[in-house]
Amino acid sequence: MTFRSVITRSTAALLLGAMAVANGAAQTPTTRSELPATSVYRMKGSWTSQDGAVHTLASLRGEVTVLAMVYTSCTMTCPLITSEMQAVQRALSPELKKHVRFVLASFDPARDSLPALRAHVSKMGLDANWLVMRASPVDVRTLAVVLGVSYRQLPSGDFDHSNIITVLDANGVVRFQSPRIPADRPALVAAVIAAARSPGS
Amino acid sequence: MNTASFLFNSRRPLLMAALAAAVGACTAKDSSDNPLADRPSGALPVETLTVSHAPAVPSVITRRTPAKVIINLETREVRKRLADGVEYTFWTFGGSVPGPMLRVRAGDEVEFHLNNHPDNKMPHNIDLHAVTGPGGGAASSFTAPGHSSQFTFAALNPGLYVYHCATAPVGMHIANGMYGLILVEPKEGLPKVDREFYIFQSEFYTAGRYGAAGLQSFDMEKALHEDPDYVVFNGSVGALIGDHALKAKVGETVRMFVGNGGPNLISSFHVIGEIFDNVHTEGGTLANQHNVQTTLVPAGGAAFLDMKLEAPGTFILVDHSIFRAFNKGALGMLTVEGAANPIVYSGKENDAVYLPEGGAIQNIAPDSAELVETALPREALLARGKTVFTANCAACHQLAGEGIPGAFPPLAKSDFLMANKERAIGVVLNGLSGGIVVNGQKYNGVMPSLALRAGDIAAVLSYIRMNFGNNATDLVTLDEVRKIRAATAPKTSAPPPNGAAAAAKK
Amino acid sequence: MNSTLRCLLQRVLLIAGFVAGTTSDVVAQRVASGGSFRTIAAGRLRPLFVAGVPDGGVVVPAFLLATQPVTNADYLRFVMANPEWRRSRVPRIAADSQYLRQWLGELQLGPDAPPTAAVVNVSWFAASAYASWVGARLPSTMEWELAASRFRKTFGDNPERLNAQVLAWYGAASDTPQPVGRGVISDDGIADLHGVIWEWVDDFNAVVTSGESRGDSGPDTGLFCAGGAALAADPSNYSAFMRYALRGSLRGAYTLGTLGFRVARDLPSASKRSTR
Numbered sequence: 001m002t003f004r005s006v007i008t009r010s011t012a013a014l015l016l017g018a019m020a021v022a023n024g025a026a027q028t029p030t031t032r033s034e035l036p037a038t039s040v041y042r043m044k045g046s047w048t049s050q051d052g053a054v055h056t057l058a059s060l061r062g063e064v065t066v067l068a069m070v071y072t073s074c075t076m077t078c079p080l081i082t083s084e085m086q087a088v089q090r091a092l093s094p095e096l097k098k099h100v101r102f103v104l105a106s107f108d109p110a111r112d113s114l115p116a117l118r119a120h121v122s123k124m125g126l127d128a129n130w131l132v133m134r135a136s137p138v139d140v141r142t143l144a145v146v147l148g149v150s151y152r153q154l155p156s157g158d159f160d161h162s163n164i165i166t167v168l169d170a171n172g173v174v175r176f177q178s179p180r181i182p183a184d185r186p187a188l189v190a191a192v193i194a195a196a197r198s199p200g201s
Numbered sequence: 202m203n204t205a206s207f208l209f210n211s212r213r214p215l216l217m218a219a220l221a222a223a224v225g226a227c228t229a230k231d232s233s234d235n236p237l238a239d240r241p242s243g244a245l246p247v248e249t250l251t252v253s254h255a256p257a258v259p260s261v262i263t264r265r266t267p268a269k270v271i272i273n274l275e276t277r278e279v280r281k282r283l284a285d286g287v288e289y290t291f292w293t294f295g296g297s298v299p300g301p302m303l304r305v306r307a308g309d310e311v312e313f314h315l316n317n318h319p320d321n322k323m324p325h326n327i328d329l330h331a332v333t334g335p336g337g338g339a340a341s342s343f344t345a346p347g348h349s350s351q352f353t354f355a356a357l358n359p360g361l362y363v364y365h366c367a368t369a370p371v372g373m374h375i376a377n378g379m380y381g382l383i384l385v386e387p388k389e390g391l392p393k394v395d396r397e398f399y400i401f402q403s404e405f406y407t408a409g410r411y412g413a414a415g416l417q418s419f420d421m422e423k424a425l426h427e428d429p430d431y432v433v434f435n436g437s438v439g440a441l442i443g444d445h446a447l448k449a450k451v452g453e454t455v456r457m458f459v460g461n462g463g464p465n466l467i468s469s470f471h472v473i474g475e476i477f478d479n480v481h482t483e484g485g486t487l488a489n490q491h492n493v494q495t496t497l498v499p500a501g502g503a504a505f506l507d508m509k510l511e512a513p514g515t516f517i518l519v520d521h522s523i524f525r526a527f528n529k530g531a532l533g534m535l536t537v538e539g540a541a542n543p544i545v546y547s548g549k550e551n552d553a554v555y556l557p558e559g560g561a562i563q564n565i566a567p568d569s570a571e572l573v574e575t576a577l578p579r580e581a582l583l584a585r586g587k588t589v590f591t592a593n594c595a596a597c598h599q600l601a602g603e604g605i606p607g608a609f610p611p612l613a614k615s616d617f618l619m620a621n622k623e624r625a626i627g628v629v630l631n632g633l634s635g636g637i638v639v640n641g642q643k644y645n646g647v648m649p650s651l652a653l654r655a656g657d658i659a660a661v662l663s664y665i666r667m668n669f670g671n672n673a674t675d676l677v678t679l680d681e682v683r684k685i686r687a688a689t690a691p692k693t694s695a696p697p698p699n700g701a702a703a704a705a706k707k
Numbered sequence: 708m709n710s711t712l713r714c715l716l717q718r719v720l721l722i723a724g725f726v727a728g729t730t731s732d733v734v735a736q737r738v739a740s741g742g743s744f745r746t747i748a749a750g751r752l753r754p755l756f757v758a759g760v761p762d763g764g765v766v767v768p769a770f771l772l773a774t775q776p777v778t779n780a781d782y783l784r785f786v787m788a789n790p791e792w793r794r795s796r797v798p799r800i801a802a803d804s805q806y807l808r809q810w811l812g813e814l815q816l817g818p819d820a821p822p823t824a825a826v827v828n829v830s831w832f833a834a835s836a837y838a839s840w841v842g843a844r845l846p847s848t849m850e851w852e853l854a855a856s857r858f859r860k861t862f863g864d865n866p867e868r869l870n871a872q873v874l875a876w877y878g879a880a881s882d883t884p885q886p887v888g889r890g891v892i893s894d895d896g897i898a899d900l901h902g903v904i905w906e907w908v909d910d911f912n913a914v915v916t917s918g919e920s921r922g923d924s925g926p927d928t929g930l931f932c933a934g935g936a937a938l939a940a941d942p943s944n945y946s947a948f949m950r951y952a953l954r955g956s957l958r959g960a961y962t963l964g965t966l967g968f969r970v971a972r973d974l975p976s977a978s979k980r981s982t983r
Contacts, residue, residue, distance in 0.1 A: 037798040043832075077932035145831060145912055145959035146800065150931075152913035155765060160915040160933040180929040319805065322877060322905075322965050323949065324956035340927075345956035346963050347805055370948045373874075408875075418875040421945055 035061070041172030043146050045139040047105065049131045050117040057143070057172070064195045065101045065168045066188070069140075069149050069161060071108035072120040072132075077163050077181050082124050084183040085165060089129070091189045097129070100192055104132045105143055107151055107159045148177070169195040236308050236357045237267075239388070245269040245310055252301035255435045256447055258397040258458060259304040262386050267308040274300070275316045276325040276344075276366070276379070283405060283431060284438035284530065286414040291436070292323065292366070292377040298436030299401035299460065300364070300381030307359040307388050312351065313338065319347035323368065326350070330362035330501070331383045339367040359387035361484035361503040363460050372464055376406055376424050378436060380462035382503060387486055394507050395453035402470070402498065402520060402531060403436070403462040404429035411529060427465040432525040434518065434533045441518065441533030449510055451539025454478075456507040463500030469521040470504065471495040472535065474514065477506040495521050512546045513539045556647075576679045577660065586664025589657045594665075597648075602669035608646060610639035613669035625666075626677065626685045629658050655682040744771040744972060745896045747854045754849065755947045767853045771972040772846060774897050775887040776904060777837060779810070780822035782829065785837050787814060792833060802830040805962045823886045825904045825967040831959040834907045834968040845909035846971035848954070852947065855901065857894040866944075869901075873946035876902040901946075905953055907968040914955035 035042050035058070045057045066085055070078035085102050092100060104120075106112040112120075117132045126132070135143070144151055144161075151161035165183055167176040176191030178184045250272045253259045277296045283289040294300025305311055315327050324345050328337035332354045335341070341352035366379035382399065406424040407417035411431060423429065434441050441447060449455050461468045471494060479488040480496050484503035490496075498504045518533035519526035526532045541548070577585060591600070597609040604611035612618055617639040618625055632650035636643060653661070659677045666673035746769060753764040786793050786807075794806055794813040807828050811817025820826075829837075831845075838844050846854070862868040872891070890899040900906075915931050957966075 038800050039798075040800065042798055042800050074932060077928070081932075141909065141912075142835075148912075148958055150912045150915050150955075152910065152915060155761070160931060162915070163930060163932055180927075182929075319964055324953055335927075343956055345953070345958075345961055346965065348956075348961065369952045370945045373945060373949075421871070421874060 036171050036173050038174070039172035040143075040146050040168060040174060043142050045135055045143055047133040047135045047139065048114065049133040050114060050121050052114060055131070055133065060101075060103075061172060062170055063099055063101045064170055064192055065103055065172075066165065066192060067103040067105065067147070067168060068163075068165045069105045069107055069144060069147070069151070071106050071159055072112050072116050073108070074158070079124070080181045081163055081165060081183075082126075084178075084181065084185065084188075086124075086126075087185055088188045088192065091185070092192065096193065096196060099196065100129065102126070102130045104130070105140070106132070106134045107140055107144075107153075107161060108157075109134045109136060109140065111157070147174070167191040167195055170199045237355060239308060240267055247271065249273075250303060250305070252295065252303055253399065254295070254297050254301055255299055255399040255401055256441065258302055258399045259384075261393075261397075262304060262306050262390065264306070265388070267306065267310070269310045269312060270305050271312045271314070272303060273314045273316060274327070275318055276321060277318045278321045278323065280416065282437055283407075283417065283433075284412065287407075287412065287438075288416045289405065289407065290377070290416070290418075292325070292374060292379050294327075294364075294366075294379060294381055298378035298380075299399075299403070299462065300379070302381060302399045302458070303364070303383040304386065305356050305383070306386045307356055309356045309385075310353060311356055312353045313342070314349055314351050315342040315344050316349045317344040317346050321346040323374075325366050325374065325379065326368050327364055328367040329354075329364040329383055331356060331358065331360070331364070331385050333357050336367060337364075343368065356385045359385045359486050361385075361458055361460075361481070361505050363462065363501055363503055365462060365501070372424060373419060373421070375462060375464040376404070376419060378403070378462075380460070382458055382460045384458060391456075392507075394456040396449050396455045398447050398455065398457045399460075400434055400441070400457055400518065400533065401436070401460040401462060402432065402434055402468045404464065404466055405431040405433070407431065424464065429466070429529065432466065432520060432529040432531040434531060438530035443534070446515070446534035446536045447518075449535060449537050451510055451513050451537055451542075454507055454509045455535075456505060458503065458505045459498050460503040461498040461500055465500060466520075466522075466525075467500055468498040468531075469495050470498050471519050471521040472508075473517040473519060474512070475508055475510070475516050475535075478508045480504060480506040510537045511542065513537050513541055577656070579676065582660050582676060583664050583667065585657070586660035586662070589653065589661040590664055593651055593653065594661065602665070604639075606642065607644075610637065610642070610644045610646075612665050612671075614640065614671065615669075616640055619666065619671055619673065622666075622677065622681075623685055625662060626658065626682055627689050629653065629662060630682070630686055631689055655679055655686060658682045743774050745774055746770075746974070747772050747850065747857075747895055747897075750853050750857075752849055752853050752856070754852075755944065755951050765849065767849045769974055770846070770850055771974060772850070772854050772895070772897055773843075773969040773971065776825040776899055776906065776967045776969045777834075778823055778887055779816050779820045779826045782807075782826040782837065783814065783816060783822075785840055789836070789840065792836060797833070799960065801832040801960060803960050803962055805964075806830060806833070808962075809964070821886065823888075825887050825899070827904060827964050827967045828962040829907075829967065830962050831907050831911060831957070833962075835909070838968075838970045841970060843970035843972045845907055845968060847910050848908045848913060850971060851900075851906065851908050852950075854893060854895060854897055858891065860894050861891055870944065870946050873901045877946065877949055904967040905950070905963065905965055907966065908954070911954045911957055912959075914951060916955055 041057045041061050043057050047055045047057070049055060066088060068081045068085060070081055072078075082104065085104075089097060089100070089102060106117070112134050114134075117134060120126075121130065121132055143149075147164065147166055149162045149164050151159050153159050163179070163181045163183075165178045165188060166174055167188060169175050175195045176187060178188055245268050246266075247269045248271070250270050251259060252272075252274075274294050275296070276292070276294055278290060278292050279296055280288055280290045281298075291298050313327070313329075315325070317325050324343060326336075326339045326342040326344060328339040330337055332338045334354055338352055338354065342350045344350040362383050362385065364381055364383050366374040368374050380401070380403065382401065406420045406428070407413070407430045408420045409415075409417050409430075420430075431438065439445070459468075459470055477493040477496060478491060480490040480493045481488055482490055482496060482504055483499060484505060493506070496504050496506065514537060516535040516537060517526075518535060520531035522531075576582075594612070598604050598612045599609075602612035602615075604613075610617065617637060628648065629651060633648045634646075636645040638644070656679055659679045659682045662677040662682075663673075665671065666677065749769040750767055751764040752767055790796060794810065797806055805828055807813070807826075809817075809819045809828055811820070816822060835845060856866075856869075858869050862872070887903065888898045890902045892898050893900055915933055953966075957963075
């Protein structure tokens, strides 16, 4: 964690606080509709996807998202996680498919460079609705913690991690989590459909 | 002739009966074959479980249909009494050791909430041995302090099961008191009894030894070596004693649900003065043994039993590994009130004096070796006589030779003794029975033939005749004793105990 | 109005202070206000549960560790400067409903929260934000366990005695939090590692087990993508087990009445964080 990021974060926080005080009240200050209190997208994180685009978690707002955390050199359950998500995508109606995003967030920024992410996309045959993204170790930890995903790095450089697949609504609220592989596909599909129908508070 | 008329022809009653019995047997199968068979297609009625704290048992289930039962169990770390003057920080379900007893019916759907009190330090979970599923629920109930977990299971198998916390380190969570019983009644219920009791044995491993005062902490070394300081029923020494004893009445049939949380020891459960009429060993659904004195309860296991109480009194519950009962606290009481039945148990009928000799002179087995003896000089003889007197005579005639009035005549200043030296030698050689008068008092007892060696007889008689106020001036010699022995035979009314005695008298 | 202006002025000055060139001095002040630090020398440690570890254990590089946990007074300064972390404003995703429940008000400590006692009922997100605000970070599990194993001056070369002491604390019922700085001091001069509070670590969610602890000799490969080899553990290190179990029961937004934290920093010469 660099000093610069400390400054950036602290400054942003303080500025927000100062604005709140200037308004003379301890209430929600912004005019834009605020993220729900339980939204994952309230967390900080700067993620770069395979095409080089940078996404904050807040910028993921707007579409139902099916998300899992993997790493591209994993030979154990990560490919299974991805194929479960692909099966969920295939089970959606053509109309719904256009509006549901699938995200793989990497545990492994050291080895998952942008070229590696792109290679993974073509190897797994992922279409335009998929984001495969990387971030700093601090941002990886933040996302994993907020999703309840356990992970640790082994001396070999590989990772032990949970097999959780999460369905987030358009506001970033967790609507359903499948904890294991094989995943509960019908429940995942049902959760995606329900999240798309009612975006939540 | 068609099958129907063949079957229902009243001229074949035996055949019909056999067929009916076969049909009956086949349809009345063990309900565990399909435990969820009687689930209605719609939603189950919902009820919230009322638990009970040991030794009380939750009420018998009266419904004969499945339900959805909601159970809320709170884990709580509490500091309480382990024994008089001894406190321990118990980790508990429901604030008590053992935890509450749960009671559901086979086929029920159980929605289980594990609530971890916010003041606790530890995460906890639960493994119910009645659950068929990963960890018995442990995987789904791992809960941080101040939080709650929920999972649902079907009570597939009837029986009596232990539940316990299974958070690492498991041994410590169990050793600190996190266990209890869940009864899954069979669908048809259990046979009716008058009373039911909940008894749970477990051990505690403390830094101080048994009885050391103050707050005791858990001792892991002792737990690893399976060397507990306390082995108790229902979580503390004396939990079922005195005012807290179990109570019942003569004529009642009582059932005991007995659990054992260990963590290490197996229990040999016994009720002193009673016999278990029916035992469900290991908590299973078959009353597979009858007329049992002591039944084993495995660590992490249970048993239940019933017995009809036929006599009043206090019946002691123990782990018959008996040092645990009397030295570590594995002791409880069942007090039974009511009328006594002397045919069943009379109580003490008689209290009498017991004389090992009985009504006739008995020969105490002699030394088989006949030594060649030589006469001792006077001082040595008298010293020897004193030793022989103390070892053989003082028990009856007393150390000062005063005897016991009405029982044993005195040797002190004894006219009977001093009147006839040969007779005295004969008495010690051969014993004496029948009425005599000593110093004006009548005695009618039995003195056994002591079968002392001739030299000892000479010594002891010399000693007695010169002490205790008897004023002999002459010793009793070895030759004198041998002469009398040769001349007299033992006066017995019964045959000698063995041929050796007869041979030794020559 | 005067108070609002004063308050606003304070905030502006703080912002200015951060952005200005004297930033490092200001941060140093923050650090100083959060307590002093000691160097924990590099060492080797066997983690409780992990496959593929060489026999000597993993190397934990040297780092700086705060000598005391963060106190109520420290944390009060933090929420005064960062209103989004006040009790009334923090979103549920970042801290649960018990956040700072021992405080009398959102800016008032009150009798249940002595200024010099360790702050508890704070979530991992809150602890991380505090650490970041003082220019520090949370220690990793391995860093914390390494620091907490160094008690040779007090307990000699016998880890059993340390274990027994720690178990005695874990076995006792909760008391009100004790003032910091009074517990047993480690060889490195770190206080209160045992016996006061549980402490957050940066990678608390590196626990790859399910809570069904009897199966922990092998991972549940349905729940976890894990390296196939058996999870090794030192079964006699009960106190490490219990910390491990506690961490495994937590989520990032959880707050516990017995859970606080202390901060750590890289050594000035270090260019990257210690490996986990």
